[in-house]
Amino acid sequence: MFKIGKLWREYRCKLWNEFYDPLMSRSDLIKNVPAGLNMEQWAVFVDYRLRPSTMNMCNRNRDIRKRQVIPHTGGAMSLSRRRNNLKIETGKNIGRAEMWKITHKRKNGIYVNEEALEIGEKIDELMLTNPKGGSNISPEDPIGVIFGKEHPSRVRGLSYGACLSLAFKGSTTRLSGMNHASSSSTSSNVEDKITQMENELATVKNQMNTLLAYIASRKDVPEHFAAIAANLVHASTNEASDYGSGAPSPNQVIGSSAGSKTD
Template sequence: MLKRFKVEDHMTWVLDQIHRSYHNYRHYLKKIWYETCETTEEARKKIPPNVAEDDWQYLINMWSSPEWELISKKNVENRSKNNIIHTSGSKSFSQIREEERKKTGNDPGRTFLWELTHVRPDGLAANPASQEALSKLKKLYTQMSVENSEMTEDEIFVKVFGPERSSRVRGYGNGVTPKELWGPSSSSSSTVSELRRQLEESKQRQEESERRSAAEVQGLKEQLGRVEGLLSVQMNRFEGLLVQLTSHMHSPAQIERCTENPPSRNGRPRMTRPRR
């Protein structure tokens, strides 16, 4: 390889590619020649072609160890959390980017490349989570273009997917790191973008809380107005009843005269003669 290719300036990428190829081939051996066997002893006798027996026994010992089974279980759990599914098949993102560059003469942006690698021919993403992420990317990209926002595509990706890891950049495939793509300051730039995203989300939560509080206050005011209206109606009704009751009542003098001169049998008031 060193005689046929000039790799001095790309040794890190070459070693990384060799490492990935080795892991992919080992995964193939495990899936086809190890997991199809019912017992470990059966797998030891089933040596794949072009694999030395010592190497195969080493792999069997590694795969059957409790430590490896624990690591495999954890990796399965981590992969299950990644619900974003690409639709590029075995073709790498780098190949798709290069094909698009040759076709249009321009380097495709991250949003457009993400759409190329995650959307099916019918225009939809592979699953709801990917479709939701695509909708967010398109919405933010449109806002950036229409409003002349200072937000970059890289910041859009951070806002939708979170900060980039130090070992890879979304949409660029294997082997590309933030440091190689944006320089040594990429980690600080990603941190600033993440802090900006958190600040914006905090503002949105505060605005939503203020809107809910205003709605609650308005509801309490309306409820208080209804209660005051009911009280006013009840007070007016009570005052009316009080006036009616007062108009039917006799004065104390009338009550006293009626008591002194009770009515006769025929209903006429009795006449009292003065005493001599």
């Protein structure tokens, strides 16, 4: 589908370049319809090409193409087909680095210009230090080292439709493993913090129960305050059946309070 879209865009550009004349008016351009095309569709296409936004986009793209100082010699054959043919001929995998060198050389084996020659020499140096880097496709291969981070929607040296998750599948798996290990470590840290908080909360709860029990047992505390303290102790300890921490039970608090009031 990417290839079809590219061919369709190239055909439209070729059609416009052949039939467009800046000295002709809109009506004359529409009358100059190419053979085999519907005039209504041609009129829509002419209006689209004469639109100011379209003309600005074409001028911007033309300037971008002028700044591309390293042309390639790949021709019409896609990189995937060329790579597959080379794999059949040589019997080995062809990486991005080797493909870049092939598609930037002329038939006589000379690079297209000095800029391509400099990059080719850098690729050769990196391939000498890491021979496997020339056949592997990864962010750490010579192309990734020289040109840097890839665009999210395309990968250098690969055909149409290539994306990072598929092109660098092995690297993505390693990164996923690292993220899983990191997430497991993070999960363990969170569990430790939760356990620590629960222990601290239980300690504070026991201290509060002891304080409330002391308030409820005091003779100089008003009766309704003592009853409130006893009820709070009963509510906070209702879920536990015993008190290993040393905090008094509600019965002990109430009994102690009642004994103090009657004495």
